[in-house]
Amino acid sequence: MLSIRVVAPEDIRPMDFVVEHERLVTIGVSCDLPGEAPTIRRVWTAAHDPTPLKVIDICLPFVLARQPGGSHRVVDLRLVRLARLPEVFARPAMERLKDAKACPFPI
Secondary structure, three states, X not given: OOOOEEOOHHHOOOOOEEEEEEEEEEEEEOOOOOOOOOEEEEEEEEOOOOOOEEXXXXXXXXXXXXXXXXXXXXXXXXXXXXXXXXXHHHHHHHHHHHHXXXXXXXX
């Protein structure tokens, strides 16, 4: 059985297949008492978009990655934890997602 592995920023390499595993979210908690400052919390939440990405280049804390459709995006590792995908899963998934994005109808 295949599984993902959370990877430290310094261990990410070009040509790796990765996916957003967790995202840092800032939550402001309101306060009802006068003069009390609001509490700000930062929590890690599960990523909402598990699209596989292929790492093109790295300049910590940034990662340039290719998305399945061929477009690129920059991932800020201060806000996102990445997990490495096994190549036997990621390569076919990227191909299928590329084809699915080109199709105007849901599959």
